Structure formats: C-alpha cells, structure tokens
Amino acid sequence: MTTIDCRGQACPAPVIATKKALETSPDGVCVLVDDGPPRENVTRFARTRGLTITETANASGWSLQITGSVSLPTSPVAPAQPVDGERLLLITSDRLGEGADELGRLLMRNFLHTLLETAQRPDRILFLNSGVLLTVQGAETLEALTALAAAGIDLASCGVCLDFYQQKDQLAVGRVTNMFSTAEQLLSAALVIRL
C-alpha cells in the first residue's frame, strides 16, 4: 500500500494527492493528514466514491487507510468539445455576478487573471458598458489583459461606452469597436459566453 504524506497541506491539496495516488495504487493508499478540514475532506472524498476508509489518530495527525477502486462520478453533461469557429467572450460589466459590488469586481479580476492559465481561451473579448472600465488606464486588469492580447486574443472595447464613461483617451489595451462590428461578431461567433 502506497503512503502519501499530506501533513501541513491546506485543502484541496490532500484530496487531489489522494485521488492521484488511488489512480495508480490499486491496493489502496495510506494518507497522512492534519486533523480538521484536510482529514474531513479526504474522508468525505473516499466515502462519496464508495471506498473503505479506516482512520487512525497518531501523534502527528491522522493516518487514513483507503481501499477499493476509485469510481469517478459520472457527469450528467457531455464533456466540453472544442468549438469549431470563433469563441467570443462578452463582458458587459466590470463586475462578475450579482451581489456586493466589491466582490463582483474582485471576481471579474480573478476571472481575467485565471484566463491566462486556462488551456482553452476565447478568440475575442468584447467589452461593453462598464466592462470597458477593465481596459483603461489604472484598471487592475491591465496586466492580465495585456498578456492575453499578446497571446493573440482580440480585445475590443465599445467606443460609445468609453465615451460615456469619459474614458475614450484612456484606453490602455486592445482597440475601440462599434456596435456594427459588435453585432456582426456576436451573430457570427460559434460560441458566445456572456459574463
């Protein structure tokens, strides 16, 4: 039985390490974890997959013996297929989701920063309404958007919107676009994701 030492690791690292170890160790694994969320999460992970788990406390944490074969839950939806055609991201606000404005702005920043790390990126990002505030001087998202532009993603900000927010001369990344182009691109894209 393989032993993995996940002591000192915060979630979700112990669960990910456990899952990986189980995939290559048919005899099961012994996971050393700290008490609290790491132990609870690994235990929950094992139980929800129908695995047998034996927990033993020791001086430096917990030893979890997990046996059985990993059965991944089947997804109710088909896995994402590559889209044949242009993928367009439509950003109509400087905030992501409904709720506190501060949180919405943070989530939008996080989303754009995370896009840099994703394997599947959009071909084009259109910024409308307060979404244009993400592309102007002083925006916290400039570094990420500049890197995305350098990676070949077309960034286009609505000119009417920049003008409305008195930011027309402050555009710092991408280009200005108009509603004709915006409408055409929305209607011809293979996939449009609106944030």
Next chain:
Amino acid sequence: MSDHYLVREGHCLAVFNSTHRALKAEGILKGMGLPILLIPAPRALATDCGLALRFEDEHLSAILQILRSRDLQPAYVSCLRDGQYNRYQEHFDDNH
C-alpha cells in the same frame, strides 16, 4: 515550476485565507502607494480563499511590517526563486 503567468522570478505572494482580509490589505497597501496586485493564488499554493497579494521581493519587509501593524498578516508568504515557491515564514498567526 511556476504555473502562473502573473508570477515571475523575484515575485512574492502574500497568501490569504480570508477574502475580507485580502481586500482590506490590498486597500491599505495601495493607499500607501505600494506596487501590489491582488491575484488568484496559483494552483501550486493551495489556499482556502484563493487570493494572494503579489509584489517584488524588495518590498517584502515593508509590506509585512505594515500588515503586521494592522493585524492583517497573511496565512503565509511564498517567493518564486529558481522556478520554485519558497515559503518565507510558516505561519504569522492563527487568524489569517
């Protein structure tokens, strides 16, 4: 190796396990003109809330001093050197 385009050699990340504390720390440090950026914590740095303040390591001591004085210590700080994240200090307190 770094898995994060926004983190380069010499960058340090103050990782928080509380969104409110991360936002508060960001506001204070930005208000003082320090060059920081609040980013999603890289996958290599497992964290509960997933936020990190990024800055150059030359600002490390000043930033930690300010955060300590405001009782806004991060969960931990890691700096990227030679492609590896090195933890600067294990724990600052239990209330990060």
